Amino acid sequence: MTTNVKTDLENKGRSRLTVGQKPRWTWAACLAGSAVVAAAVLALIGFNVAGWAVLTAVLYVASMYVSTVVLENRRKATNGLWTNLVFGAFVIALLPLVSVLWTVLSIGLPGLLAPGFLASDMLGITGAVDQQSVNEGTSVLGGVAHALVGSLLITIGATVISVPIGLLTSIYLVEYSRGGFFSKAITFFVDVMTGIPSIVAGLFAAGLMMTLVGPGTNVMGFSAVLALSVLMIPVVVRSTEEMLRVVPNELREASYALGVRKWRTILRVVIPTSISGIASGVTLAIARVIGETAPILVTAGVAIQTNWNLFQDWMMSLPVYIYRQMMFPTAPSAPDASEQRAWAAALVLIIIVMLLNLLARFIAKAFAPKKSGR
Amino acid sequence: MSKRIDAIDLNVYYGKFRAVADVDITIEPKSVTAFIGPSGCGKTTFLRTLNRMHEVLPGAHVEGKLLLDGDDIYAPGVDPVAVRSNVGMVFQRPNPFPTMTIRENVLAGLKLNGQRISKGDADAVVEKSLRGANLWQEVKDRLEKPGSGLSGGQQQRLCIARTIAVEPEVILMDEPCSALDPISTLAVEDLISELKEQYTVVIVTHNMQQAARVSDKTAFFNIAGTGKPGKLIEYAETSQIFNNPQEKSTEDYVSGRFG
Ligand SMILES: Nc1ncnc2c1ncn2[C@@H]1O[C@H](COP(=O)(O)OP(=O)(O)OP(=O)(O)O)[C@@H](O)[C@H]1O
Ligand SMILES: [Mg+2]
Numbered sequence: 001m002t003t004n005v006k007t008d009l010e011n012k013g014r015s016r017l018t019v020g021q022k023p024r025w026t027w028a029a030c031l032a033g034s035a036v037v038a039a040a041v042l043a044l045i046g047f048n049v050a051g052w053a054v055l056t057a058v059l060y061v062a063s064m065y066v067s068t069v070v071l072e073n074r075r076k077a078t079n080g081l082w083t084n085l086v087f088g089a090f091v092i093a094l095l096p097l098v099s100v101l102w103t104v105l106s107i108g109l110p111g112l113l114a115p116g117f118l119a120s121d122m123l124g125i126t127g128a129v130d131q132q133s134v135n136e137g138t139s140v141l142g143g144v145a146h147a148l149v150g151s152l153l154i155t156i157g158a159t160v161i162s163v164p165i166g167l168l169t170s171i172y173l174v175e176y177s178r179g180g181f182f183s184k185a186i187t188f189f190v191d192v193m194t195g196i197p198s199i200v201a202g203l204f205a206a207g208l209m210m211t212l213v214g215p216g217t218n219v220m221g222f223s224a225v226l227a228l229s230v231l232m233i234p235v236v237v238r239s240t241e242e243m244l245r246v247v248p249n250e251l252r253e254a255s256y257a258l259g260v261r262k263w264r265t266i267l268r269v270v271i272p273t274s275i276s277g278i279a280s281g282v283t284l285a286i287a288r289v290i291g292e293t294a295p296i297l298v299t300a301g302v303a304i305q306t307n308w309n310l311f312q313d314w315m316m317s318l319p320v321y322i323y324r325q326m327m328f329p330t331a332p333s334a335p336d337a338s339e340q341r342a343w344a345a346a347l348v349l350i351i352i353v354m355l356l357n358l359l360a361r362f363i364a365k366a367f368a369p370k371k372s373g374r
Numbered sequence: 375m376s377k378r379i380d381a382i383d384l385n386v387y388y389g390k391f392r393a394v395a396d397v398d399i400t401i402e403p404k405s406v407t408a409f410i411g412p413s414g415c416g417k418t419t420f421l422r423t424l425n426r427m428h429e430v431l432p433g434a435h436v437e438g439k440l441l442l443d444g445d446d447i448y449a450p451g452v453d454p455v456a457v458r459s460n461v462g463m464v465f466q467r468p469n470p471f472p473t474m475t476i477r478e479n480v481l482a483g484l485k486l487n488g489q490r491i492s493k494g495d496a497d498a499v500v501e502k503s504l505r506g507a508n509l510w511q512e513v514k515d516r517l518e519k520p521g522s523g524l525s526g527g528q529q530q531r532l533c534i535a536r537t538i539a540v541e542p543e544v545i546l547m548d549e550p551c552s553a554l555d556p557i558s559t560l561a562v563e564d565l566i567s568e569l570k571e572q573y574t575v576v577i578v579t580h581n582m583q584q585a586a587r588v589s590d591k592t593a594f595f596n597i598a599g600t601g602k603p604g605k606l607i608e609y610a611e612t613s614q615i616f617n618n619p620q621e622k623s624t625e626d627y628v629s630g631r632f633g
Contacts (some may be wrong), residue, residue, distance in 0.1 A: 250465060259487065260455070
């Protein structure tokens with residue numbers, strides 16, 4: 001290259017390394033062009049926003065590919081094409097999540113803000129009451145207090161049962177079993193349990209309690225606790241097992257070499273090292289089962305008043321509440337009131353699940369081993 | 375405070391595979407003994423039998439006698455945990471407990487065993503052990519910081535401090551300097567020379583100069599070929615191993631004419 005060329009490039013504000021690149025504004029041009037063309041095409045067959053967005057995206061990816069091939073080379077064009085496709089897949093994966101959140105939030109919020117929604121149950125809320133509030137346009141009465149109490153009690157119960165069992169099982173699998181028949185059998189059954197349809201777990205729990213306490217009285221919160229435990233234990237075993245396995249063997253050996261017994265090593269070295277992963281796994285397992293509907297419906301039944309006793313009487317829960325309000329409105333001739341309550345309850349459920357997820361992240365951060373601290 | 379070790383006809387197995395065969399060796403108290411030999415000849419394996427760490431691996435077992443001041447540590451009914459609190463071990467890669475501070479790491483052997491000690495006693499143990507490991511000056515102002523925040527060499531000395539805090543009789547070290555820079559290596563070597571005033575020290579090393587510098591006696595292990603067990607070829611005063619070895623293979627190995 002001669003000095004001349006270099007000066008020429010410098011005049012354009014470029015270096016030799018960036019020569020032969022397409023102008024920076026190519027993407028904007030492609031996007032604008034795609035949008036215009038898509039709008040024009042859709043104008044012929046009837047315009048709609050969703051179709052326009054999709055068509056614009058497709059045209060944009062195609063035109064970027066073509067213009068890069070022309071202005072640069074095929075390798076860079078292919079690279080750009082895949083980048084765009086990966087990004088597109090990300091957006092598509094995000095769409096359902098965002099739209100679910102938006103729908104539930106926009107429809108559920110008025111119901112959630114209705115006075116007394118979180119504090120009252122459905123006792124005394126008859127069809128006539130709903131009919132009246134819909135007719136007169138007053139705020140909808142009744143709430144989710146009983147379902148909230150039920151969901152929380154049942155989930156806490158299931159957690160109290162599943163976490164110790166799941167934790168001890170995974171400790172056995174990772175720390176004590178030496179890959180023998182017994183541990184292979186446990187792993188196999190845990191895998192099978194992970195795949196059990198939740199309604200089957202519900203029927204199992206209902207059936208078990210029926211043989212234990214007899215028909216009729218077997219419908220109670222505790223039956224639902226058992227059903228959810230059946231669903232939760234394999235999840236806890238699996239996630240805890242994974243967390244225990246990533247604890248380096250060196251730490252166990254370091255502890256043994258200090259003359260520490262095995263159970264103390266597990267309790268004081270292995271578990272503290274992996275506690276953040278274990279705790280967030282457990283939290284996610286809770287978030288997973290709190291939304292179960294079928295197994296709770298067949299074990300705890302439905303109720304309209306708050307029941308604090310897991311061992312007696314039917315108990316309402318949030319998912320079942322939503323299901324009942326949607327499918328069997330309190331006032332069949334004025335279902336709006338029930339629908340509003342159902343959406344508000346759905347919002348409450350989503351908020352709880354989100355809080356649990358946030359809690360899991362917080363726990364993972366708070367307990368994570370401190371890596372540095374100079 | 376330090377004990378003598380006698381291995382009598384010791385064979386070490388991984389499942390069916392015999393990794394080390396027929397070792398007879400006597401390690402004197404208050405001395406530094408170096409194990410040298412080519413990779414895979416069973417130095418680590420043999421070292422780990424000295425505090426019954428070998429058997430924590432599935433299928434691993436030992437045949438023969440290993441006497442610690444005359445008591446067979448492989449006799450039936452001997453509690454491996456009791457052996458390990460008498461025979462401490464420092465590993466090749468520094469492995470401080472990541473959940474613990476520097477101070478807690480030093481006290482780990484006591485705390486993990488559930489011993490209750492007063493804060494004053496604990497402070498004394500921490501200072502004594504860290505001074506013993508030549509680390510006190512560097513960390514005395516940051517005892518409450520995580521142990522994993524130290525440099526590699528400092529971490530290794532922290533692991534040594536952790537080991538001497540439980541006051542064992544014997545300290546085993548498996549290539550303690552292989553991950554360290556020359557200055558940290560020197561610090562650890564100085565430390566080893568000090569440790570032998572009180573403890574029986576056994577060190578595995580690939581570094582001939584290191585073996586020559588720190589050890590009183592040297593054991594040369596060798597292996598006849600892959601799949602064959604490693605054997606103790608020659609065991610003598612370090613000066614003799616390096617200057618006047620009796621075996622041809624020892625001479626080849628220490629003079630770098632190996633293989
Ligand atoms: N966990 C194990 N399971 C089965 N065989 C093993 C295991 N660890 C080591 N061995 C085998 O035992 C023999 C001795 O290994 P060892 O680790 O004691 O060698 P080494 O002398 O320490 O080598 P290096 O100098 O490379 O550390 C080797 O053949 C090795 O393959
Ligand atoms: Mg080794």
